[in-house]
Amino acid sequence: MNASYRIGELELQSRLIVGSGKYKSFEENRKALDASGAQMITVAVRRIDLSSREHGSLLDWIPPDQFHILPNTAGCTTAKEAVTTAQLARELLDTKLVKLEVIGDTRTLFPDTTATLEAARILVADGFTVLPYITDDPVACMRLEEIGCAAVMPLGAPIGSGLGIRNPANIRIILESVSCPVIVDAGVGTASDAAIAMELGCTAVLMNTGIASAKDPLKMAHAMKLAVEAGRAAYEAGRMPRRLHAQASSPESGLVDLS
């Protein structure tokens, strides 16, 4: 059993944070959430459809009194939009949490670092617990920590790409450069990607498409739960040194003469 950790004022056990996009139904989303063991789930805020009244809502399936809801500012391309979106989400969900995203390029969905820093400054001053999505840039992460973000969330690879942790060396440098939680956000495609992030020493992993777009999302949610737990346990255990050459693990003396 992995020990608990903190993000801002929250104490959490599960080191897997999941998204709520791309599921076929609210029911599938909830089942995957349960299979993942995650305690925190991201949501987006969007205009309500005024033409159709009754089609249920996400929060009927994922009640805020049972899970930590982490609203995101996905789709925002300016600091101002992101700040207002975070403030709307705070009114909507009675939460100080925000997954800050300010997208700098709509094709690659890479973050706009300057605008992310600007929005983070405003939101921290406004009392938010800010979890910013950012490139795997150690200096940007250091600046975000200095501003007062509760965690930094470098991408492993582009959002929705499933390419895994493309630059583990940078993630390691980030882990050495900040003392706040480091959460890999985006890029995790399968269980081994999540395990690699955790083995590097990340506090947690956030993923959505890796689970939701698997052929069997429920089974993948379970696989991700195990991978995150295994990766964390391996990090805490401390891996053996890598060696170029073989080293027998059976005794070299007392060999039986069978010639």
Added chain:
Amino acid sequence: MLNGESHSTPAPLTVLELLQRCELAKRRVAVAINAVVVPKSRFAEVLIRDGDKVEVIQAVGGGA
């Protein structure tokens, strides 16, 4: 303007009255007028003026 669509009403409405008209008063929503958030506690008193841009939002599925 309400969620990007033009609407007209015979008399000025408060935010609460607007939500009641749209059958949204009991739903978990948040409201911004001209890109400024209206606190829930002020829904009954804040009046929507002619030409205001009103956004009514809810939580939806999303990751990033």
